[in-house]
Amino acid sequence: MKIEDLTKEFIQIRHFLHENAELGFKEFKTSAFIKEKLIEYGFSVINVGTSLIASMKKNTSTKKIALRADMDALLIKEKNTFSYSAKGDVMHACGHDGHSASLLMAAKYLAQSNFDGTLILIFQAAEECVDENGLSGAQNLVNSKIYQDLNADFIFGYHNMPSMQMPNNKELFFLKKGVMMAGCLSYECEFIGVGGHSSQPNLCKNPINSLAKFISKINEIKLKNSVLSVVGVSSDSKAYNIISSSASCKISIRILNNDDALILQDSLKQIAKTLQDEDEITIKLNCIENIPATVNCDKAQEFAFNVACEIFGKDKCTQNHEHLMGSEDFSSFLLKTSGAYAFINNSNSANLHTSKYDYNDDILELAAKYYISLVLKYLKP
Ligand SMILES: [Zn+2]
Numbered sequence: 001m002k003i004e005d006l007t008k009e010f011i012q013i014r015h016f017l018h019e020n021a022e023l024g025f026k027e028f029k030t031s032a033f034i035k036e037k038l039i040e041y042g043f044s045v046i047n048v049g050t051s052l053i054a055s056m057k058k059n060t061s062t063k064k065i066a067l068r069a070d071m072d073a074l075l076i077k078e079k080n081t082f083s084y085s086a087k088g089d090v091m092h093a094c095g096h097d098g099h100s101a102s103l104l105m106a107a108k109y110l111a112q113s114n115f116d117g118t119l120i121l122i123f124q125a126a127e128e129c130v131d132e133n134g135l136s137g138a139q140n141l142v143n144s145k146i147y148q149d150l151n152a153d154f155i156f157g158y159h160n161m162p163s164m165q166m167p168n169n170k171e172l173f174f175l176k177k178g179v180m181m182a183g184c185l186s187y188e189c190e191f192i193g194v195g196g197h198s199s200q201p202n203l204c205k206n207p208i209n210s211l212a213k214f215i216s217k218i219n220e221i222k223l224k225n226s227v228l229s230v231v232g233v234s235s236d237s238k239a240y241n242i243i244s245s246s247a248s249c250k251i252s253i254r255i256l257n258n259d260d261a262l263i264l265q266d267s268l269k270q271i272a273k274t275l276q277d278e279d280e281i282t283i284k285l286n287c288i289e290n291i292p293a294t295v296n297c298d299k300a301q302e303f304a305f306n307v308a309c310e311i312f313g314k315d316k317c318t319q320n321h322e323h324l325m326g327s328e329d330f331s332s333f334l335l336k337t338s339g340a341y342a343f344i345n346n347s348n349s350a351n352l353h354t355s356k357y358d359y360n361d362d363i364l365e366l367a368a369k370y371y372i373s374l375v376l377k378y379l380k381p
């Protein structure tokens with residue numbers, strides 16, 4: 001069987017996934033559909049929530065390679081008018097339908113190929129959101145015993161990327177040494193004081209005054225490779241003659257170095273503790289999400305780049321580009337398993353996370369070939 005013989009079938013599967021887009025942690029139909037196909041191809045499949053971990057061992061080698069695709073969509077009403085446009089108010093505006101379809105295509109081909117070792121396929125839930133514990137789909141998987149016991153040598157994944165985000169329109173494939181994408185921390189900070197009549201501030205512990213001092217102090221934290229933004233403030237104030245008893249602010253932090261996350265978290269805690277004591281109020285720092293920076297391992301990225309040069313053509317691949325300030329929870333796998341994350345040019349499409357986005361069917365076959373080649377080269381019989 002030639003890889004190209006599968007392309008039409010998997011473009012149709014991509015369209016089916018697109019039409020039936022589901023939100024993170026709720027990919028029930030998507031996950032069931034993919035699971036059924038994987039079992040049909042001969043993989044062993046285990047569910048971790050709606051995420052799937054599939055594996056297949058051939059011959060005797062103890063080598064193990066993992067490939068990952070995400071499956072979730074976004075709460076955006078699609079404005080494209082394709083025959084396969086999303087049925088509901090949720091759409092694949094990040095192209096995860098293409099990630100899943102291309103990995104499934106590779107799965108079908110590899111199941112019929114000869115390799116020596118263990119192939120692990122991860123169809124991951126919820127790249128775009130976190131659960132009530134503040135953990136994304138990848139973080140839930142990485143914490144699971146099933147993933148830890150697999151102990152893969154390497155893990156690889158990719159994201160489709162509009163050409164406006166690529167180094168230039170000519171490049172089809174991009175990855176780099178070290179940090180590919182920023183990490184992201186989100187905090188909701190609550191200030192609980194004592195409210196009262198606005199004519200008697202001396203009888204109150206005004207949480208808004210403490211909040212103002214807090215914002216001023218955290219804006220003084222300067223780390224070379226990070227940015228901190230206060231993105232929203234609110235209070236329960238309803239009238240001019242009432243001092244609120246509570247106030248809050250939302251903070252977004254982007255980091256390029258995972259050690260910076262710890263430094264920033266400590267600084268926030270220290271500033272909050274000092275203010276809490278000085279102003280005699282209560283400050284609660286609620287970490288909503290903590291996605292690490294995506295940092296490629298040198299060996300894995302070199303291997304992936306050489307594979308990509310064969311698939312996409314040497315002149316269509318680059319390692320020469322800046323990191324992106326967006327975040328990606330593939331980073332959590334990279335904290336446990338050596339690996340590399342890459343971008344594949346989606347051409348001159350609408351931007352990600354917009355109602356006109358669509359994964360480009362022209363890259364599906366190339367992406368599947370990239371996955372296939374990574375496996376056949378690493379688990380060479
Ligand atoms: Zn996204």
Ligand SMILES: [Zn+2]
Binds near residue numbers: 096127159
């Ligand atoms: Zn995405």
